[in-house]
Each structure stands twice: as C-alpha cells, then as structure tokens.
Amino acid sequence: MTMLEKRTPIPVEEAVARCMAHAHKLPVITVPLADSLGYYTAEAITATYDIPMFDKSPYDGYAVRSVDTIGASGDNRISFRTVDHIGAGAVSSHAVQQNEAVRIMTGAPIPEGADAVVMLEQTVETEEGFTVRKSFKSGENIAVQGEECKAGELVLPAGTLITAGVQAVLATFSYSTVPVRRKPSVALIATGTELAAIDEPLTPGKIRNSNGPMIAGQLAELRIKAATYEVTADDYDHLLALIKEALQTHDIIITTGGVSVGDYDYMPDIYKALEADVLFNKVAMRPGSVTTVASLENQLLFGLSGNPSACYSGFELFAKPVIKKLMGATNCYSPVIEAELTEDFLKANPFTRFIRAELDVINRTVKPAGFNKSNAVVAIAKSNSMIMLPGGTRGFQAGDKVQVIITKLTDVASW
Amino acid sequence: MTMLEKRTPIPVEEAVARCMAHAHKLPVITVPLADSLGYYTAEAITATYDIPMFDKSPYDGYAVRSVDTIGASGDNRISFRTVDHIGAGAVSSHAVQQNEAVRIMTGAPIPEGADAVVMLEQTVETEEGFTVRKSFKSGENIAVQGEECKAGELVLPAGTLITAGVQAVLATFSYSTVPVRRKPSVALIATGTELAAIDEPLTPGKIRNSNGPMIAGQLAELRIKAATYEVTADDYDHLLALIKEALQTHDIIITTGGVSVGDYDYMPDIYKALEADVLFNKVAMRPGSVTTVASLENQLLFGLSGNPSACYSGFELFAKPVIKKLMGATNCYSPVIEAELTEDFLKANPFTRFIRAELDVINRTVKPAGFNKSNAVVAIAKSNSMIMLPGGTRGFQAGDKVQVIITKLTDVASW
Structure with missing residues (x-):
C-alpha cells in the first residue's frame, strides 16, 4: 500500500498564477x-x-450646393433641376452647378460641387426636379469621410x-x-475503473463517465475540439503509455481522476515518470483540493479530480484562463461580481469553497444550484456561476454579500 | 421614380411579438x-x-460497521482487521463482520454489512489493519444512493x-x-451595388460587405452555419431569383439592405412578388426603422437594414429570439439589466433608440461604445450590450438609469 503522501495546500490565486506563468502564447497563424x-x-x-472612405449620403435624397438654398422658405420655394441620378456604388460624373441637383441614394458618394443633401421627404417634385422650402448648411446630411x-x-x-x-x-x-x-490541441483522458463509456453496459459498481463529455463540452464552449481518448481503467502502465502517446501531438493533456492519494491513484507516479514539473498538487479549495497541474517544457498536464463538481470547477479555474492565454487573449479570466446570498450556507471550511450557483444578475442575488457535494452533477447543469466563499471559521447567511464567478450568462432573464 | 411609400411604424415590442408569433418549433432529431x-x-x-446509483464512499478509507466503533477514544483505540480491498468500479464479495473492515477507495460501493466509512487520515495502521480513536455514526462518510x-x-x-x-x-x-x-437552415444574402466582396477590388464608391460576415458571425455565435450567397447588386430580377432559390432549401432568409424606400430598394417589391405576409416594414426604433420581416408559410424573411449598426441590432432584436424559439428554447431573449449612464446622450428622438454600448456589469454602469451613427461599425465590435432609450422628447444625462440588453458578457472584467 502507498504511504499517505503529505501535500502542502497553496491558495487558489497562487495556483492560478503558477499555471499562468507556464502558459505561453501559441504561434500566429x-x-x-x-x-x-x-x-x-x-x-x-x-x-x-x-x-467612411468618402463623403457619402446617409439618406435617399438630392445632392445640392448649399449656397443655392439660401433664402428658401414656405413662401419662397427654390427650384432645382435634377441632372443625374445615382445609387449606392455609383459615382456621378456630373459636377453640380448652380441650382442643379443629383438624385442620390443612401451610401452613394457626394458628387463634385455638392456640399449638402436634401432628403426626399424635404422636397416637392416638379417636372424637371423639385423645390425646397428651407435653406441647408454646408455639410448638412453628409456622412463625412473619416468621421x-x-x-x-x-x-x-x-x-x-x-x-x-x-x-x-x-x-x-x-x-x-x-x-x-492557433488554438491549443487538447487531449482528454478520463480515468477510473468505475467508469463506463456511454455505450458500455452499467455493471454493478460502475457509473457513467460524465467528466469526459463535460470537459469536452467546456472545451467546445471555447470552440476547441478535444481529442478524446478511450476511458481508461486505473492501470499505471496503460495510463502512462496513453499519456506519453498524447504528449506526442498535444499541447495540453487533461485527465480526470487518479490525482488523489488512493491506492489506485496513479497520476502522481505518472508525473514522476514523465519527469514533469508538478506546479501544485494541493489547492486550498473545496471541492477539488487534489487538483494537480504539471508542466513539461511547453506542455501542460491538468490533473482534474474525478468528482464531477470538482472536475468542472478545476477546468473553469485553471484550464480555461490558461487556454485563453495560449490563444493570446488579453482578458483571460471570467467576470466576478458581488451578489447577495439568498440561502444560508452554514458549513464553514478552512479552504476557499466554490459552489455551482444560480446568479440572478438583474437582482444581484445568488444561491447554490442544488445539491452541491463534490460528486454532484445536476447542479453543474443548473448553474450559471460559482459562488466563491473565502475559507474561515464561519458560515454564510442569507443576506451576506459574496463574490460570484460568472461562468455563463445565457438564459438568465427575459426581455 | 417610385412613389414615396407611406409606412406606419409599430413599437419594437409589437414587432418582436409579431415575429415570435410566426416562429414555430422545428422537428425533433x-x-x-x-x-x-x-x-x-x-x-x-x-x-x-x-x-448516486448505490451507496458509495466519498473518500479513500475503510468501510466498517459503526456499531463496532462505539466507545472508541484516544485512550481506547479500537482495532479493525482488513479483510478485503476494493477500488472504485469493484464490488467486494465480502460481507463485513464484527471488527472487520474493507479498504475502499473513493467512488466504490459500500460492502454489505458496513454502514460507515473511516477516512484514511482517521486511522493508525496496524499489522492486520488499523485502529480508530473515535466512534462513527451509522451513515457517516457515505454518499447515499439517490441523495x-x-x-x-x-x-x-x-x-x-x-x-x-x-x-x-x-x-x-x-x-x-x-x-x-434541429437548427434552422439560414440563407444570408447581402445586397447593394456598393458592396465589394472581401476578395474584390474596392473601386470608387464601393465599400466592403461587412454585414454579410457580421450576420454570419452572429449566427455562428448561436452555432449556426449560414449558407452565404454571393453579394448581390441592386437588381430586382436577379435578387428575386436568388431569394426564390434560397427559399427552396432554407427556413430563414436574411437579407441586408434594400428595405428602404429608395429607388434601388427592391425588397418591398420582392415581398409582394413572393406574396409573403409582411409582418411589419417600419419599427419605431433608431437605427433600423426600415427593418422588415415577412412570413411565407413556415418560412421567415428578415429584411435587415444595410447600415451595419441597424443590421446588427435588427438581428439581435428580431432574428435571434426567433431562431432560439425555432430550436425550442424556453428563454429566447437576451438578459436586460438596469445600469447607470456615464455619458450624456442628449439627442432626443420620438423612436426607441438602441445604442451599441459598453456595459460594466460589476459597477452597473454603461456608455456608448464609440461613434454611434447607424452606419458605424467599430462601435459594434467594442460593444457587449445595447442601451435601450425610450422614445420621447428629452435626452439622457450621465447618472440616469437606463435599460441595457446584454449581447455578450465575455472579457468584461478580470478575476
């Protein structure tokens, strides 16, 4: 039996910082x-x-010389003669002369000589053109080049x-x-003898592999298609071989499960065998304190917990900002807002606690999205955010203000 | 020359409601x-x-009978003998008897006879098993089936x-x-003689077709791949033929441009020729008041304005909720929140005004995302929301509370 390994927890912020320090922008394509x-x-x-590339008309109307409209009024309508007619995309070859007008459509360039546009609605048609009842300023109704x-x-x-x-x-x-x-190439390996792939029978003691499809989904939300490897039983040699194979072609290897200190948790030994630099293997957070990240030159291995809630949170907290940084994003982190807790959460914990939650961004209130143990899965689906409760000796009560990481903001309210 | 058509504006809410009344859920696949x-x-x-499907251990430890731990203390450690050893995915064939224990890993089913789990950290190893210094309750450290x-x-x-x-x-x-x-099949046709496709030379009077790529992007944001038709000059016969062709295979036809009352705006005549039911052709909003939506049995034609800001807003306001409804979404609308305006917006307008805006969701403040005429394009890229100013005679001042539609909530804040 393995000796109980002693691990030193580091704060979440420090864990994120260590990941980010090992995330280097990928090449430009x-x-x-x-x-x-x-x-x-x-x-x-x-x-x-x-x-705009050129002075253009924002309306359907007539291009004229503003000077010709001086003195126009209801009692003194001024007449214009239409000498050309252009649509958008056309250029009039006609330079506008005194009391001439070019009929011009939205988006068309202002003809030479003209410095104002009379909107269609501002004209009364005549046989050879139209009349206006007001004067126009130079530049009126013109979208100016470079504005x-x-x-x-x-x-x-x-x-x-x-x-x-x-x-x-x-x-x-x-x-x-x-x-x-370029986007990082990501390999996804769900581990655990208890896992049945979606098309395998659920024999006693087995559960469905939900982490694999979930992480693939979290990657797909970033428009990255994961290379999904077979679900892998807890078998050191096979798992090591698979990870070595994945390291041939991928920037990032995400595993789920096997990172704890149990008898069949082989990931710690695999990091050793790979001579990978373990950035941390214990984070002062619940769930997912055993989340491990290791680096190998320019490659990163995310060892996420096998518990769905911990797995989900581990991806959101560590993998997502790293992936964004690799892709060259300026802002790599999800937004965080303060909201009012609408339910008690009395269980104190020395570690920072992340709770899959329903945020009402309109009313700035938040509550856990249901049953929230680390092995919970339904609450993930119902969540649009994660409450982030600082570690300490006290619980939290309805009415307390808490920090909330927004993970989704779809379908939270109607208009 | 075309007579100036008289159109009756309807409120935005009414326009949305008319679209939604014609949106019918698509078949199940x-x-x-x-x-x-x-x-x-x-x-x-x-x-x-x-x-869980079965009672399981949430920790690495030992499954025991709680009754055997009664009376355990620091001065009275109670010994257990390990009789089996199972990992997750395995089932112990051993029924636990008095002072027996089954070493059990996280996720493994609780063996018959046992009703508590002692965590590894709570044990001191002995030659044949371990001792404990506290008593355990029935059900302690067990994730209960169906919890x-x-x-x-x-x-x-x-x-x-x-x-x-x-x-x-x-x-x-x-x-x-x-x-x-199934997702709707969407045809996208950008119209306008002034439009140059991305690989065509920009001759005088021409501008790039930005609406086409933008609407394709708005569809891609919904994970829908548009069928993009060639950029089409303002030519009635050609445009009608193209739309008829598109109607053979698509649920939705989105056109940009050609919906106003200008001499080359052929969309109104095309709706007539198709005998489509025009749901509205004038909305009491700026920009995009000429936005037109028509229906044809189970197909919808969105005639968006050719002005980029109007085009963008028209898609967000009318096409997006319709598409979500077709796909069977319960919540079809983007979230709306109230925020404080940080800049004056003094230009009053009788119509509801939509302004591409930067929302700071943390501080609940909002401001226009730059130059905001209807033909503006850069402000769209810089926006994550749209301010919705009710029509009326007054402008709005910094400090006023305004309603804001959230269109994106990526990259607005850091954690």
Missing part, C-alpha cells in the same frame, strides 16, 4: 475571416483607410476576442484572412 | 452527445436511475440550452444521443 469567430486577434487592427475613424487609427488591440462585431470590422478593412494564434 | 452543445433539449430529462436525485425525478425541463454541464447530466443518464430540435 492565419484563418479565413469566416472561420475566425472565437479566436483572438494576434495583431492590433489598425484602420487601413478612413471610415467614424481615420486611416492609421488603432481600432482594436491585439488579444481581442473575435466576435461577430469584430468580424464586421475585419471585413470593413479587407481582412479576408485574419492573423490569430 | 437526435444528435450524438458530443455534438449537442448549443442545441436545446427537446424533451424533459428525467432521472433514469438514482444518483442527489431519485429515479423518475425531473432533472432538466425541455427547452434547456445544452451546455457542458447539461452534457455531463446527459452522459450520467446514458444519453449517447440527445433529442433536440
């Missing part, structure tokens, strides 16, 4: 604009031309998450491909 | 568990067995967004495939 969602910009995006941004201006810094809005900006500046840092 | 992220459950998920949830219990209602946590629950209950409603 280019991806097609259409595939860029979820990556982070690897370079600052600078305006390559003014936006939104000027060529050379920094638009978005490197490390910006590419969202639909960012894709619109990239398209605007003609990025058909986008420089990003 | 099954997808592999690994591909289910982002779908919504089509059926309620009911526990198919108790969780998290009982067979038959409703775990997650139909219409739940499938997240990583939900995937863990589905795996737990042996769902190798998941009943979901």
Whole structure:
C-alpha cells in the first residue's frame, strides 16, 4: 500500500498564477475571416483607410450646393433641376452647378460641387426636379469621410476576442484572412475503473463517465475540439503509455481522476515518470483540493479530480484562463461580481469553497444550484456561476454579500 | 421614380411579438452527445436511475460497521482487521463482520454489512489493519444512493440550452444521443451595388460587405452555419431569383439592405412578388426603422437594414429570439439589466433608440461604445450590450438609469 503522501495546500490565486506563468502564447497563424469567430486577434487592427472612405449620403435624397438654398422658405420655394441620378456604388460624373441637383441614394458618394443633401421627404417634385422650402448648411446630411475613424487609427488591440462585431470590422478593412494564434490541441483522458463509456453496459459498481463529455463540452464552449481518448481503467502502465502517446501531438493533456492519494491513484507516479514539473498538487479549495497541474517544457498536464463538481470547477479555474492565454487573449479570466446570498450556507471550511450557483444578475442575488457535494452533477447543469466563499471559521447567511464567478450568462432573464 | 411609400411604424415590442408569433418549433432529431452543445433539449430529462446509483464512499478509507466503533477514544483505540480491498468500479464479495473492515477507495460501493466509512487520515495502521480513536455514526462518510436525485425525478425541463454541464447530466443518464430540435437552415444574402466582396477590388464608391460576415458571425455565435450567397447588386430580377432559390432549401432568409424606400430598394417589391405576409416594414426604433420581416408559410424573411449598426441590432432584436424559439428554447431573449449612464446622450428622438454600448456589469454602469451613427461599425465590435432609450422628447444625462440588453458578457472584467 502507498504511504499517505503529505501535500502542502497553496491558495487558489497562487495556483492560478503558477499555471499562468507556464502558459505561453501559441504561434500566429492565419484563418479565413469566416472561420475566425472565437479566436483572438494576434495583431492590433489598425484602420487601413478612413471610415467612411468618402463623403457619402446617409439618406435617399438630392445632392445640392448649399449656397443655392439660401433664402428658401414656405413662401419662397427654390427650384432645382435634377441632372443625374445615382445609387449606392455609383459615382456621378456630373459636377453640380448652380441650382442643379443629383438624385442620390443612401451610401452613394457626394458628387463634385455638392456640399449638402436634401432628403426626399424635404422636397416637392416638379417636372424637371423639385423645390425646397428651407435653406441647408454646408455639410448638412453628409456622412463625412473619416468621421467614424481615420486611416492609421488603432481600432482594436491585439488579444481581442473575435466576435461577430469584430468580424464586421475585419471585413470593413479587407481582412479576408485574419492573423490569430492557433488554438491549443487538447487531449482528454478520463480515468477510473468505475467508469463506463456511454455505450458500455452499467455493471454493478460502475457509473457513467460524465467528466469526459463535460470537459469536452467546456472545451467546445471555447470552440476547441478535444481529442478524446478511450476511458481508461486505473492501470499505471496503460495510463502512462496513453499519456506519453498524447504528449506526442498535444499541447495540453487533461485527465480526470487518479490525482488523489488512493491506492489506485496513479497520476502522481505518472508525473514522476514523465519527469514533469508538478506546479501544485494541493489547492486550498473545496471541492477539488487534489487538483494537480504539471508542466513539461511547453506542455501542460491538468490533473482534474474525478468528482464531477470538482472536475468542472478545476477546468473553469485553471484550464480555461490558461487556454485563453495560449490563444493570446488579453482578458483571460471570467467576470466576478458581488451578489447577495439568498440561502444560508452554514458549513464553514478552512479552504476557499466554490459552489455551482444560480446568479440572478438583474437582482444581484445568488444561491447554490442544488445539491452541491463534490460528486454532484445536476447542479453543474443548473448553474450559471460559482459562488466563491473565502475559507474561515464561519458560515454564510442569507443576506451576506459574496463574490460570484460568472461562468455563463445565457438564459438568465427575459426581455 | 417610385412613389414615396407611406409606412406606419409599430413599437419594437409589437414587432418582436409579431415575429415570435410566426416562429414555430422545428422537428425533433437526435444528435450524438458530443455534438449537442448549443442545441436545446427537446424533451424533459428525467432521472433514469438514482444518483448516486448505490451507496458509495466519498473518500479513500475503510468501510466498517459503526456499531463496532462505539466507545472508541484516544485512550481506547479500537482495532479493525482488513479483510478485503476494493477500488472504485469493484464490488467486494465480502460481507463485513464484527471488527472487520474493507479498504475502499473513493467512488466504490459500500460492502454489505458496513454502514460507515473511516477516512484514511482517521486511522493508525496496524499489522492486520488499523485502529480508530473515535466512534462513527451509522451513515457517516457515505454518499447515499439517490441523495442527489431519485429515479423518475425531473432533472432538466425541455427547452434547456445544452451546455457542458447539461452534457455531463446527459452522459450520467446514458444519453449517447440527445433529442433536440434541429437548427434552422439560414440563407444570408447581402445586397447593394456598393458592396465589394472581401476578395474584390474596392473601386470608387464601393465599400466592403461587412454585414454579410457580421450576420454570419452572429449566427455562428448561436452555432449556426449560414449558407452565404454571393453579394448581390441592386437588381430586382436577379435578387428575386436568388431569394426564390434560397427559399427552396432554407427556413430563414436574411437579407441586408434594400428595405428602404429608395429607388434601388427592391425588397418591398420582392415581398409582394413572393406574396409573403409582411409582418411589419417600419419599427419605431433608431437605427433600423426600415427593418422588415415577412412570413411565407413556415418560412421567415428578415429584411435587415444595410447600415451595419441597424443590421446588427435588427438581428439581435428580431432574428435571434426567433431562431432560439425555432430550436425550442424556453428563454429566447437576451438578459436586460438596469445600469447607470456615464455619458450624456442628449439627442432626443420620438423612436426607441438602441445604442451599441459598453456595459460594466460589476459597477452597473454603461456608455456608448464609440461613434454611434447607424452606419458605424467599430462601435459594434467594442460593444457587449445595447442601451435601450425610450422614445420621447428629452435626452439622457450621465447618472440616469437606463435599460441595457446584454449581447455578450465575455472579457468584461478580470478575476
């Protein structure tokens, strides 16, 4: 039997810091604009031309010389003659002369000579054109070249998450491909003799492997497709061989289970055999205090707990910010807000406690998302956040203000 | 020249309601568990067995009969003899007798006869077993069958967004495939003679098609891959043919541009030619008042404005909740919270105004995300929300409380 290994717990913040110190940005690649969602910009995006690129009409109307409208009123309508007619995408070859007008559609460039646009609604049609009943200022109803941004201006810094809005900006500046840092390649190995894969029979003593699909899902939420290895029984030689194989091709190896000090917990020995640098193997937190992270040159091994709640939290706390940093994100951490606890949570613990929770962001209240032992799984599904209770000797009561990490913010309220 | 069509604006809420009234849930299909992220459950998920499935040990330790520990103390250590040794996934064939113990690892089923678990840390090893210095209650350190949830219990209602946590629950209950409603098939057609596709030269008067990539991105944020059609010049016959073609195979047709009353705005005529039921063609909002939605049996046509900010907002307000409803979501709308405006916004407008904004969810403050005319694009990229200012005669000042629709909540704060 293995001797009971003595481990020294470190604070969660220190554990996160150690992971992040070993996370180095991955190389820059280019991806097609259409595939860029979820990556982070690897370079600052600078305006390559003014936006708008040219003075243009924001309305359907007529381009005129403002000087020709001076003195117009209800009693003194001034007439204009339409000499050309352009839609967006067209350029009038006509330079506008006295009391001439070019009919112009939204988005079309202002013709030479014109310095104002009369909206359609502001005109009364005549046989050869229209009349106006008010004067127009120079520049009126014109979207001026560069008014939104000027060529050379920094638009978005490197490390910006590419969202639909960012894709619109990239398209605007003609990025058909986008420089990003590649996503880490992640291997996922669920361990435990008790685990039955989804298509295996559930014989006595067995449970479903839920950690594997869950971590694959957490990776998929970051738009990363995990390389999922077979569910692995607690067998040192087989597990070591599998991890060595995974290390051939992956940046990150995530294992679930096997990190504790039990008789069949082989991960500690495997880190030794790999001569990996164990960054920590005990964190002052519940659940998941046995969470272990080890590094091997530029590769990281996340040894998550086999308990679903601990496994989920371990990924959110340690793996997620590391993955974002590898991808070049500027902001790697999930948002944290203060909210009011609506239920007592009286069980004190010397360690920081993370509780899968339901945050009501509107009312700034929060409560545990159900049964919350470390082996709980349903509460994970019902949670959109994690309450973070500092360790200490006291419990917490309804009405206390607590810190909450937002893990999701979908479907929390209706409009 | 086209007559200036008179349109009657309807309130935003009414426009949303009309869209939603025409959104019918799509058929149920099954997808592999690994591909289910982002779908919504089509059926309620009911526990198919108790969780835990059997009484199990939450710790590494020894299963004993609690009755045998009565009277144990520091001065009166009681001895136990280890008669079997099981890991998780194994079942002991040994029924525990007086002062016997089965060495048991986390997750393993409690052997017959035993009713408490002594943690490894609570023992002192002896030659044939160990001693304890405290008594244990019946049930101590046992995760009881069904304590998290009982067979038959409703775990997650139909219409739940499938997240990583939900995937863990589905795996737990042996769902190798998941009943979901299929995603809508969406065709995306950007119109406008002024638009240059990303790989075309930018000749005078042309601008990049940014709406196409943006809407494709907004769909990709919902994990829907748009069928992107060629950028289309303002040509009635060609556009009509293209839309007819798209209607052969898609549930939703999203067009950008061409919905106003300009000379080259052909969408109104196209809805007529298709004999589509125009749900509205004028919404009392800025930007995007010309946003038009039409229905055709079970298909919907979203005619979004060609102005990027209006286009973005139109998708968020009308298309997004419809798509969620088609997929069977219970909560179709983005969360709305109240926040304090940190900048004046003095321009009054009779219509509801939507402003791409930066929400600081921690401090509950919000401000416009930059230059915010309807043709602005950079502010979309910088936004995580939209301020929703009611129409009226007054502007808004710093310090005013305003309603904010959360569109994104990534990267807003650090932990």
